[in-house]
Amino acid sequence: MSNGKHGAFLLEGVRKFGSSAIFLFQLLLQCIPALGRPRLVVAQIYNAGARSLIIIMLAGLFVGMVLGLQGFTLLQRFGSEEALGSAAAIGLLKELGPVMTALLFAGRAGTALTSEIGLMRATDQLVAMEIMAVDPLRYVAAPRFIGGVVAMPLLAAIFNLVGLFGAQLVGVQLMGVDKGAFWSQMQGSVELHDVNEGIVKSLVFGVACSLIAVNEGYHAAPTAAGVGLATTRTVVASSVLTLLLDYVLTAAFL
């Protein structure tokens, strides 16, 4: 790549980051009046949250079961299978819960948000609102953004809960780890600090993933290809940003 291309790529990146930041600022301004419309916000929490429940619970169960199996075989080498409870809990609360939830959220709720808003743009619904003197940022974008931000930590909590159940199912019921040891080790080693880290992470991921989904949909080219492309970008950008932010936040919490 020539220097010129590097420069253009960098400029495009900076421009994209800047326009996203401006969009976030405008969106946050509109969130205040949008909060005064609880009916709209609740509908969006339902859309982003309740409708993602099945995939989140299924994924949580299997991730927990794998964690139980892998954790057991690893810990058995050191003769400390009883530590499985705390290993699974810390792994889920601090990392797997928030990150997996965010990745699944991007695929399930993020894409739905982007394509819905993108299609509203393509079918002139957003322009029609503007002509009716209704700000689509306030009516369409802000409630969906709030819905995503509220839903993410709740989904992560449910993911953790089901994940722990899965780890327990394999570790205790299948592999025969002592039930009392499993739960007491977990109780003894998990601290509030660990729980907080998970909550902060999922809140940050909630803001990032919802912002990307709403922003991509809102600025999608008003064509079939444009909406498709925006939906793909939502998944890619949300996934990469989630993993990048995860590293930054983990380092910050150390």
Add this chain to the structure above:
Amino acid sequence: MTNPEAAQSTSSAADDVVVAVRDVHYAVDGRPIFAGVDLRVRRGRITAIMGPSGTGKTTLLKLITAQIQADRGQVQVFGKDLGRLGGSEIYAVRKRMGMLFQNGALLTDLSVFENVAFPVREHTDLPETLLRMLVLAKLQAVGLRGAADLMPSELSGGMARRVALARAIVMDPEILIYDEPFVGLDPISLGVILRLIKQMNTALGITSIVVSHDVHELATIADDSYLLSDGRVVAGGSPQELAQSDRPEVHQFMTGSAEGPVRFHYPAGDYTAQLLALEER
């Protein structure tokens, strides 16, 4: 010394103009769409804006509704220069306008009733009973009171446009803008829409701007008309005056002829030469 009578008549003529587009230039990616467009829309009249596809008719509507800004020149609506207005002032102007989109642009997650009620709920605190009465009256006016509970996906193209019309008039706008209202309609729906446009104008006194290239339909309802071509207004007057015009570009458009100053072919090199070149390969 000024003549008071003349001054008065000028000022009343100025009051009469609700939309004034003056020497507007507009370009997209360096490609000029408008190069000095001038037109006036007078209160209480139906003004038709006609022109071949791709002459920027829809762009002109975007300028009038302040969705985009002119590069040069002035767009005045209700005497206010749109280029100088801030966000809330633009919304205030828009509250006095209604617009009918080509595809209806109904909100797909709301029922027909809620679509028509949408602007009322957003801008007023009307009690539910009054709101129902208002919305049903507007739906009755477009003949779709019985479809109040349907969803937009259950409507035909013509019905969707009528619901959109009910929504456009629910706040009693002073100006109603129609973007290609006749496209893709069967003859019955077309007749209905045509009659409704006329009715809205005569019964409610709404100033109407109709953008379309359906010359014959427009001729039956329009009071004034403008013909856009190559980024300018090439003719203005009553539809009858335009029909009788002997200017080649006006004549070609009004008679729908392929021969004339507006070319049928997109600019291209010599056809025979291109075919021969292919053969030589």
